[in-house]
Amino acid sequence: MIELQNVTKKFGGFTAVDGVSLRVERGQFFGFLGPNGAGKTTTIKMMTGLYEPSAGACLINGFNVRRAPLMAKRHFGYVPDQPYIYDKLSGREFLFFVGGLYRLEADDLRKRIDGYVALFEMEKFIDKRAEEYSQGMRQRIVLCSALLHQPNVLIIDEPLVGLDPRSARLVKDTLKRMTRDGMTIFMSTHLLEIVEELCDKIAIIKDGKIIFEQEQTATHSFDGQLEQIFLEVTK
Amino acid sequence: MRELVLVLNVKAHILLKNLFDGRLQSIIKNLSSFIIFGGVAVGVFFLSRLSTMYLIQEAHIGQFLYHRFLSMLLYVFFVTVNLGNMIVCYATMFKSDEVKFLMGLPISHEKIFLLKFLDNFFYSSSTLTLLGLSWLLGYGSTYSMPWTFYFVAMFLVFLPFMLISGLLAVLFLMGLIKVASRVGIRMLLAGLVVVYLLAVYLYFRMTNPVQLVQEVMKYYPDVNQYFGYLDAPASRFLPNHWVSEFLYWSVRGEPEVALPWFFILVLVMLGLMIAAALLAQKYYYTSWLSASDAQALRITRNGPSRLRFLQLSRPGRLERQTDVLLKRDFWMFFREPGQWLHLLLMSVLLMVFLVSVSSLELKLTQPLLQTTSFLVVFLFNGFLVASLLLRFVFPAISLEGEPFWCVRSAPVSLRKLYLYKLLVSLVMVLAIAEALVAASTYLLRSDPVLLRFALICMGSIAVGLTGLNLGAGAYFVAYKEKNPIRVASSQGASLTFLASMSFLSFSAMIVILPLKKYFDNLIIRGWLTTDWMVLPIVLVGVVSLVVFLVSTGVGLRALHRDL
Numbered sequence: 001m002i003e004l005q006n007v008t009k010k011f012g013g014f015t016a017v018d019g020v021s022l023r024v025e026r027g028q029f030f031g032f033l034g035p036n037g038a039g040k041t042t043t044i045k046m047m048t049g050l051y052e053p054s055a056g057a058c059l060i061n062g063f064n065v066r067r068a069p070l071m072a073k074r075h076f077g078y079v080p081d082q083p084y085i086y087d088k089l090s091g092r093e094f095l096f097f098v099g100g101l102y103r104l105e106a107d108d109l110r111k112r113i114d115g116y117v118a119l120f121e122m123e124k125f126i127d128k129r130a131e132e133y134s135q136g137m138r139q140r141i142v143l144c145s146a147l148l149h150q151p152n153v154l155i156i157d158e159p160l161v162g163l164d165p166r167s168a169r170l171v172k173d174t175l176k177r178m179t180r181d182g183m184t185i186f187m188s189t190h191l192l193e194i195v196e197e198l199c200d201k202i203a204i205i206k207d208g209k210i211i212f213e214q215e216q217t218a219t220h221s222f223d224g225q226l227e228q229i230f231l232e233v234t235k
Numbered sequence: 236m237r238e239l240v241l242v243l244n245v246k247a248h249i250l251l252k253n254l255f256d257g258r259l260q261s262i263i264k265n266l267s268s269f270i271i272f273g274g275v276a277v278g279v280f281f282l283s284r285l286s287t288m289y290l291i292q293e294a295h296i297g298q299f300l301y302h303r304f305l306s307m308l309l310y311v312f313f314v315t316v317n318l319g320n321m322i323v324c325y326a327t328m329f330k331s332d333e334v335k336f337l338m339g340l341p342i343s344h345e346k347i348f349l350l351k352f353l354d355n356f357f358y359s360s361s362t363l364t365l366l367g368l369s370w371l372l373g374y375g376s377t378y379s380m381p382w383t384f385y386f387v388a389m390f391l392v393f394l395p396f397m398l399i400s401g402l403l404a405v406l407f408l409m410g411l412i413k414v415a416s417r418v419g420i421r422m423l424l425a426g427l428v429v430v431y432l433l434a435v436y437l438y439f440r441m442t443n444p445v446q447l448v449q450e451v452m453k454y455y456p457d458v459n460q461y462f463g464y465l466d467a468p469a470s471r472f473l474p475n476h477w478v479s480e481f482l483y484w485s486v487r488g489e490p491e492v493a494l495p496w497f498f499i500l501v502l503v504m505l506g507l508m509i510a511a512a513l514l515a516q517k518y519y520y521t522s523w524l525s526a527s528d529a530q531a532l533r534i535t536r537n538g539p540s541r542l543r544f545l546q547l548s549r550p551g552r553l554e555r556q557t558d559v560l561l562k563r564d565f566w567m568f569f570r571e572p573g574q575w576l577h578l579l580l581m582s583v584l585l586m587v588f589l590v591s592v593s594s595l596e597l598k599l600t601q602p603l604l605q606t607t608s609f610l611v612v613f614l615f616n617g618f619l620v621a622s623l624l625l626r627f628v629f630p631a632i633s634l635e636g637e638p639f640w641c642v643r644s645a646p647v648s649l650r651k652l653y654l655y656k657l658l659v660s661l662v663m664v665l666a667i668a669e670a671l672v673a674a675s676t677y678l679l680r681s682d683p684v685l686l687r688f689a690l691i692c693m694g695s696i697a698v699g700l701t702g703l704n705l706g707a708g709a710y711f712v713a714y715k716e717k718n719p720i721r722v723a724s725s726q727g728a729s730l731t732f733l734a735s736m737s738f739l740s741f742s743a744m745i746v747i748l749p750l751k752k753y754f755d756n757l758i759i760r761g762w763l764t765t766d767w768m769v770l771p772i773v774l775v776g777v778v779s780l781v782v783f784l785v786s787t788g789v790g791l792r793a794l795h796r797d798l
Contacts, residue, residue: 085638
């Protein structure tokens with residue numbers, strides 16, 4: 001479960017996120033939308049401990065990211081908007097490194113890495129150094145690294161950028177299956193059709209404030225109208 | 236030319252915006268930079284005045300010999316600027332994203348070359364330029380020179396001298412990259428190290444300072460006359476000789492003899508600039524492509540590792556997080572040729588230093604001279620340790636780089652990460668510093684009391700310097716900079732180095748009088764005492780501890796900043 005309580009982030013005199021409050025229930029797939037510079041990535045960075053909120057609190061499964069960062073970080077996996085990984089390590093080495101940071105047991109870790117390598121079809125490049133990787137390859141490695149410790153909350157910032165159609169389908173299917181298994185997903189994206197296809201709930205942020213929030217159920221679906229809604233509320 | 240002016244204008248705008256962005260933190264940072272740089276400039280000014288007055292008025296070595304010593308110092312300076320420009324040049328002119336961007340625009344290659352050369356020159360030589368100009372001010376004021384001298388000496392003699400060194404470096408590197416595609420980068424870098432060491436060795440063999448002093452001193456007290464016939468013929472072709480000749484004839488009040496040297500410098504600089512533009516027009520793009528190819532070649536040659544126990548997939552005996560951090564840093568270091576090659580080069584320089592100390596035959600009988608010789612070698616040890624720290628410990632936090640998100644978002648305590656880096660740095664630096672000081676002190680003078688004193692003091696200083704460099708590296712962190720050399724030559728790094736030098740000088744001030752007392756007792760009275768050691772050791776220890784704790788506190792706070 002994810003909870004944002006009146007979260008604010010100021011950079012000098014500029015307020016990037018202004019009193020945002022949200023709640024994403026266990027097993028929910030949450031879509032976080034907004035125009036460029038609206039405050040999506042800043043909000044996510046506060047949720048993952050990369051930014052310190054100027055006010056308010058981010059809670060992951062009840063743990064305050066600021067006050068109990070290590071406990072909170074054990075519960076979520078994070079996929080950043082830019083998939084930076086160490087150029088001098090291979091993808092497999094990077095995954096072992098991340099697994100080590102989460103103190104995963106070596107044999108178990110090896111099995112999980114092999115599983116994800118097969119799932120995301122990375123056999124051809126996983127043992128090459130990352131300096132040779134394309135954006136899509138890096139994206140897949142980073143997604144695997146976020147899933148390695150089997151978190152029950154996944155925070156993803158633009159997960160499908162740079163992926164070819166086949167990989168994008170693979171990622172979408174994986175995310176869907178994980179939500180069915182009880183994982184909570186918080187996803188920021190500009191791809192409205194993906195949101196319509198995957199998300200149970202959406203929120204739109206503009207100028208640092210939530211301006212729209214709605215759930216999507218079998219009876220209340222966006223039904224191809226999300227683009228229209230987005231354009232209207234962000235006018 | 237319009238596009239060149241446009242790019243320079245944008246760069247100047249960015250620089251000014253960074254300097255005067257109005258934030259309190261920036262104001263404090265800029266103010267402290269100004270104070271430290273200004274303080275060092277004033278220090279160099281007075282050092283220049285004092286050393287000139289001492290050598291001319293107290294030691295009576297004469298104007299000719301003094302200016303030949305200057306020439307030698309300028310040669311070392313020239314090589315340092317040249318090496319600094321060459322090291323930074325590879326990153327600035329051949330690997331930078333900005334060059335990739337500019338190469339895609341309709342701008343001629345020689346203009347990109349010129350732009351990046353200026354970028355490279357100011358980045359790698361600004362601190363040395365400041366030191367040189369402060370030194371010239373001190374020198375001129377000692378001789379009460381008119382204002383025209385300062386203008387000509389600083390801007391029309393010293394700057395062309397620096398530019399010649401920088402231009403030669405980038406031209407040399409451009410040629411080397413062309414050759415590298417045929418002989419291989421490793422062979423080439425090994426050759427480069429040998430060439431630089433040979434250049435320094437041959438110069439001092441050719442100029443033979445000891446023989447020069449003996450020859451000039453035969454004429455004592457008429458040592459102010461011109462002994463130009465004693466100069467090695469080849470030395471007359473070197474820019475350091477031209478500068479020293481200009482200075483010599485200027486202070487003798489004979490500008491008509493000084494001016495030709497000034498013209499030579501300016502003409503050579505202009506000639507080199509034209510040659511650089513022509514060569515860049517023809518070869519910059521192809522050498523840039525060769526550098527990109529060489530990088531691609533290196534990637535495809537990546538083979539499986541034989542050091543199985545250091546593989547990330549094999550858990551070691553250390554705690555799991557520490558184990559993977561250590562292994563990651565190991566591979567990141569040894570898979571980056573710029574890192575291990577620099578370590579190799581610095582190790583060679585340490586060896587050269589030790590061999591030089593072992594060949595010193597100091598039959599000194601005066602306590603003051605004994606104190607001075609011991610302190611000079613001790614401080615040089617400190618200088619080498621500070622240089623190593625600046626190059627390898629200062630960038631340690633910045634090297635976490637843009638992938639730092641994966642550590643920051645994982646359940647890793649940042650305090651633990653910082654302490655891990657501090658501990659690894661301390662172990663390495665202490666081992667090197669203690670081995671160096673033990674070897675040099677023993678080689679200089681096999682005195683067990685001095686050896687003990689030097690070991691304890693250098694140990695304390697190394698702890699302080701390590702804390703300072705890691706803390707300052709975290710404070711001036713540059714996660715976006717991939718090249719550790721550029722991190723270690725940034726403005727923050729220059730400030731840290733100057734702070735390290737100030738710390739070393741302060742430590743020297745603490746130990747100088749007790750050391751003099753020790754040599755007084757030893758040489759004049761024949762007493763071998765140890766009680767004098769306590770106070771300086773405690774004082775150096777306290778100062779080091781304060782530097783270490785304050786820097787660590789600053790570093791830890793900085794590590795928690797927004798990413």
